[in-house]
Amino acid sequence: MSPSPPRLLLASGNPGKLRELRAILHGLPVELVGLAEVGAGEPPEVAETGTTFLDNAVEKARAYAAWSGLAAVADDSGLEVDALGGAPGVRSARYAGQGAGDQANRDKLLAALAGVPPERRGARFRCAAVLVDRAWGSGRRGPGNPEGVPRTVGLEERSGRPPERWVEWHAEGTWEGRLLEAPRGTGGFGYDPVFVPDGWDLTSAEVDPATKDAASHRGRAFRALRPAIQAWAAARAATPAQGGGTVPGGRVSPR
Numbered sequence: 001m002s003p004s005p006p007r008l009l010l011a012s013g014n015p016g017k018l019r020e021l022r023a024i025l026h027g028l029p030v031e032l033v034g035l036a037e038v039g040a041g042e043p044p045e046v047a048e049t050g051t052t053f054l055d056n057a058v059e060k061a062r063a064y065a066a067w068s069g070l071a072a073v074a075d076d077s078g079l080e081v082d083a084l085g086g087a088p089g090v091r092s093a094r095y096a097g098q099g100a101g102d103q104a105n106r107d108k109l110l111a112a113l114a115g116v117p118p119e120r121r122g123a124r125f126r127c128a129a130v131l132v133d134r135a136w137g138s139g140r141r142g143p144g145n146p147e148g149v150p151r152t153v154g155l156e157e158r159s160g161r162p163p164e165r166w167v168e169w170h171a172e173g174t175w176e177g178r179l180l181e182a183p184r185g186t187g188g189f190g191y192d193p194v195f196v197p198d199g200w201d202l203t204s205a206e207v208d209p210a211t212k213d214a215a216s217h218r219g220r221a222f223r224a225l226r227p228a229i230q231a232w233a234a235a236r237a238a239t240p241a242q243g244g245g246t247v248p249g250g251r252v253s254p255r
Contacts, residue, residue, distance in 0.1 A: 011074035016189035077127035173220025
């Protein structure tokens with residue numbers, strides 16, 4: 001009887017994001033678990049106080065991993081508008097205020113861009129994706145961890161070390177485009193109805209989910225993270241009883 005695949009928490013309560021993550025990560029040798037499926041009670045509220053998408057993604061992943069006892073993947077993403085100096089950026093989900101919905105955020109964005117000509121309406125979606133596993137930082141030596149110390153593996157070495165007994169992997173992805181003056185389409189979520197990717201005539205809300213996932217910032221980030229998840233899952237499956245093992249080495253490239 002083959003062992004059960006390791007459980008991996010999708011650290012988001014956003015239904016649209018969960019659908020995208022399940023589609024993008026489909027086929028990995030893991031059991032993908034949503035917050036409502038953990039059985040650990042009410043999930044914590046995460047303040048997302050970071051100044052970068054990576055900071056917020058790490059904050060969410062660590063919080064939900066600690067709460068659930070599972071390894072977790074999380075992301076933080078948003079829209080950067082050139083004419084607004086990069087806003088709304090990390091405040092994309094809260095642009096119109098804490099608890100604001102997609103419509104309110106889009107309305108504020110379009111109001112801020114009123115009168116801005118098409119050639120100055122450049123923008124991009126950016127996503128930072130993170131895999132966190134608390135038990136991997138156990139100090140066990142192996143080919144990927146010859147010194148037996150907790151590490152962070154990712155696009156760049158982070159300035160601070162993760163908490164004791166934690167290990168993280170991360171990757172990023174971007175999606176360039178321009179913003180319309182009025183929304184089009186009913187698919188996707190967030191700012192999709194006003195975003196036209198470079199080389200497209202349709203907004204990211206006017207295409208089917210598979211087409212969007214193949215091109216999007218989130219798709220790019222998690223596809224870049226996918227080899228790390230595969231290596232993590234294989235090592236986890238090989239040492240299920242110890243709750244630890246050889247930390248998969250290497251860097252995750254987002255591009």
